[in-house]
Amino acid sequence: MTYRTLIPAALAIVLSTMAANAREITFTTELKNYGGDGAYVALYLTNEAGQYQQTLWIAGEKSKYYKHLSGWARGSGQRSSEYDGLTGASVAAGKTMTVTLDLADSLIDSGHQIRVDTAVEDMRDNRYDVVVPLTTEGVNQITAGRGYVQSFSYSF
Amino acid sequence: MNILRMTALMATFLISTAALADDDCTDPVADWQPQENLRQLMIDNGWDVKRIKVDDGCYEVKGFDQDGNRVEAKFSPATLEIRELEVKFTGSGHRSGYLKKHSVQQKPVNNKNTRKKPKVNIQ
Numbered sequence: 001m002t003y004r005t006l007i008p009a010a011l012a013i014v015l016s017t018m019a020a021n022a023r024e025i026t027f028t029t030e031l032k033n034y035g036g037d038g039a040y041v042a043l044y045l046t047n048e049a050g051q052y053q054q055t056l057w058i059a060g061e062k063s064k065y066y067k068h069l070s071g072w073a074r075g076s077g078q079r080s081s082e083y084d085g086l087t088g089a090s091v092a093a094g095k096t097m098t099v100t101l102d103l104a105d106s107l108i109d110s111g112h113q114i115r116v117d118t119a120v121e122d123m124r125d126n127r128y129d130v131v132v133p134l135t136t137e138g139v140n141q142i143t144a145g146r147g148y149v150q151s152f153s154y155s156f
Numbered sequence: 157m158n159i160l161r162m163t164a165l166m167a168t169f170l171i172s173t174a175a176l177a178d179d180d181c182t183d184p185v186a187d188w189q190p191q192e193n194l195r196q197l198m199i200d201n202g203w204d205v206k207r208i209k210v211d212d213g214c215y216e217v218k219g220f221d222q223d224g225n226r227v228e229a230k231f232s233p234a235t236l237e238i239r240e241l242e243v244k245f246t247g248s249g250h251r252s253g254y255l256k257k258h259s260v261q262q263k264p265v266n267n268k269n270t271r272k273k274p275k276v277n278i279q
Binding site: 056057059063064078079080081085086088089091092095096097098099100101102 | 190192193196197200272273274275276277278279
């Protein structure tokens with residue numbers, strides 16, 4: 001086998017390995033009709049001990065309110081490098097937010113948890129509104145939140 | 157003679173005002189980002205921020221860079237793009253390669269979330 005055939009073959013292997021190492025996951029978060037302004041929602045990943053690992057999405061555009069997403073704020077230190085490019089509009093009461101992203105396979109079935117913090121202006125903040133383990137078994141299982149989250153599920 | 161001097165003075169004043177006006181930031185106030193964002197951006201870049209104030213419509217930051225050099229920089233308040241940078245090389249850092257090093261770091265500080273942006277839908 002010559003280098004000419006070896007290189008594309010090696011490239012194909014690397015690319016297929018990369019594709020296999022990440023999985024597209026969709027997180028669906030439905031909010032209750034709590035009767036207030038749009039909710040700020042932090043969707044983030046922790047390890048088994050609940051220690052912050054990675055921000056997945058922050059709904060709500062004004063960073064001055066991020067401190068109210070207290071579980072996430074404590075873990076991430078609210079560093080902009082943690083959430084750059086991962087923020088968008090807040091979620092109105094009764095609406096459903098779906099976030100689709102690629103996550104490494106190594107994060108699934110390895111004790112990692114998905115956590116959701118929520119906060120609404122002039123209403124109470126909900127640290128750990130949702131805490132669910134990120135497992136293959138947990139796919140499409142609907143979990144009720146403790147605060148403004150009506151239901152939460154994920155699929156891949 | 158006096159008139160001539162006055163005219164010259166006026167001309168100098170007008171020219172300098174025009175020159176100064178070019179340095180102003182004209183971002184609409186509604187689009188301004190909070191100073192805290194800029195502070196965080198600079199902290200992420202390794203700066204020790206001593207003061208942020210508004211000058212000529214721009215954010216002006218005074219502090220020290222990661223090598224301990226005294227720095228003074230102006231930023232557009234809406235985009236937080238750097239417009240002016242003054243460095244006094246007094247710290248332990250070496251000046252060679254400074255521009256190269258900082259031109260890389262002034263890009264968005266996001267090195268952790270280099271993956272593609274999530275698709276988000278709210279219904």
